[in-house]
Amino acid sequence: MRSSVPVPLSVATSTLIVVGAIMMMTTNAAAQTPMTGAEGARLYQARCGTCHSIAANKIGPAHKGVFGRQSAMAPGYNYSPALRAANINWNAATLDQWLQGPQKMVKGSRMFLAVPNPTERAAIIAFLQSDAAK
Numbered sequence: 001m002r003s004s005v006p007v008p009l010s011v012a013t014s015t016l017i018v019v020g021a022i023m024m025m026t027t028n029a030a031a032q033t034p035m036t037g038a039e040g041a042r043l044y045q046a047r048c049g050t051c052h053s054i055a056a057n058k059i060g061p062a063h064k065g066v067f068g069r070q071s072a073m074a075p076g077y078n079y080s081p082a083l084r085a086a087n088i089n090w091n092a093a094t095l096d097q098w099l100q101g102p103q104k105m106v107k108g109s110r111m112f113l114a115v116p117n118p119t120e121r122a123a124i125i126a127f128l129q130s131d132a133a134k
C-alpha cells in the first residue's frame, strides 16, 4: 500500500473544499439583500429539518412557541441536563448566539450545528418568530 500519497492528497482536497465553501458563503453574505420570509422557511427546512419540526419532537425538541419562551420547555422532550439548567430566554439575540455555536453558548448541550452566515441566521430566527412557528 502506498498510503503516503493518497492520504495527504485527500487532506489537501478536503481543506480546499472547506475553504471554497467558506468563500462561497462569505461572497453570498456580502451580495445578499435581506432574505424574504419564504427564504427563512426554506432554510429552516434545509438546515434544521433533519432534527427539528415546529409541531413535533424529533432528534431535537419541537419549535412551536419557542421564540419568546424559556429554554428547555418543549413538552415531552428529554433535554440535556446542561440545557435544562441554562435558563435562557429565546429571543433574537440569544437565538443568534445559539446558532453561532450551541456548545459554546451552553457547555454540554446536545445540538451539533452552527449557521455561520449571519444573513441566514437572521432569516431562520425571523421564521421562528413568525406566525408559522407560534
Ligand code: HEC
Pocket (backbone or CB within 6 Å): 044, 047, 048, 049, 050, 051, 052, 059, 060, 061, 066, 070, 071, 072, 073, 074, 078, 079, 080, 082, 083, 090, 095, 098, 099, 108, 109, 110, 111, 112, 113, 115, 124
Ligand atoms: C443534528 C441535529 C440538530 C440540528 C440539525 C439542529 N438542531 Fe437544534 N437542537 C438539537 C438538539 C438535540 C437539541 C436539544 C439540545 C439539548 O438538550 O442540549 C436542540 C435544541 C435547539 C433549541 C433549544 C430549544 C428549546 O426548547 O430550548 C433551539 C432554539 C434549536 N435547537 C434551534 C435549531 C435551529 C434553528 C436549527 C437549524 C438552523 C437547529 N436547531 C438544527 C438538534 C439539532
